Amino acid sequence: IAGITQAPTSQILAAGRRMTLRCTQDMRHNAMYWYRQDLGLGLRLIHYSNTAGTTGKGEVPDGYSVSRANTDDFPLTLASAVPSQTSVYFCASSDEGADGYTFGSGTRLTVV
Amino acid sequence: SQQGEEDPQALSIQEGENATMNCSYKTSINNLQWYRQNSGRGLVHLILIRSNEREKHSGRLRVTLDTSKKSSSLLITASRAADTASYFCAPGQYSGAGSYQLTFGKGTKLSVIP
Numbered sequence: 001i002a003g004i005t006q007a008p009t010s011q012i013l014a015a016g017r018r019m020t021l022r023c024t025q026d027m028r029h030n031a032m033y034w035y036r037q038d039l040g041l042g043l044r045l046i047h048y049s050n051t052a053g054t055t056g057k058g059e060v061p062d063g064y065s066v067s068r069a070n071t072d073d074f075p076l077t078l079a080s081a082v083p084s085q086t087s088v089y090f091c092a093s094s095d096e097g098a099d100g101y102t103f104g105s106g107t108r109l110t111v112v
Numbered sequence: 113s114q115q116g117e118e119d120p121q122a123l124s125i126q127e128g129e130n131a132t133m134n135c136s137y138k139t140s141i142n143n144l145q146w147y148r149q150n151s152g153r154g155l156v157h158l159i160l161i162r163s164n165e166r167e168k169h170s171g172r173l174r175v176t177l178d179t180s181k182k183s184s185s186l187l188i189t190a191s192r193a194a195d196t197a198s199y200f201c202a203p204g205q206y207s208g209a210g211s212y213q214l215t216f217g218k219g220t221k222l223s224v225i226p
Contacts, residue, residue: 004154030211031211033213035216040218041218042115042200042216042217042218042219043155043200043216044216045213045215048207048213050207050208050211051211059215090154090155092155094211094212095211096211099157099160100145100147100157100160101145101147101155101157101214102157103147103154103155103156104154105153105154106153106154
């Protein structure tokens, strides 16, 4: 089934640990995005990539890094997790020919 | 910020009634999109309306866009219990390389009572 796969589905992480959230798409979309969703705050853009080899900062990039080595993968890394990074993280993709974004099912991350 | 703001924050209706959700935004856009999110799931794209369009239909959905007022509305007709979800509007701006960035509001939580 074409779409976006995110892993893990959920994770409890000790503060200070490094963590990489994985995102893979099989639609050959050019653009990919990472959002976090917090209660009362809606979805906020963390980082994006318009095409393989390029990345950009969104609204809340601090504490996160991304890479886009190829079209399909867009991992999000928390170098040293803090409790305020407890959230649900969504990866999404889009392309010029597509009508909208395709979202993954999310990763629920708890930093303790 | 381009962020859309949905109104109302919550809406409760009886099955069979129509549901209307509104969205306002602040600056010029290339398109505006509506998404649905069921509890604990990812967002699902419902409909896109371009800045040069005023109205668009898709099944039981009707979207309007008024760029002079920087506002949009989503109408769901003959609602069903399965329409219970949060609905988000997302103003879109072209960001190059064939892609555009969306900024999401906090959503309208719709409850359809059987």
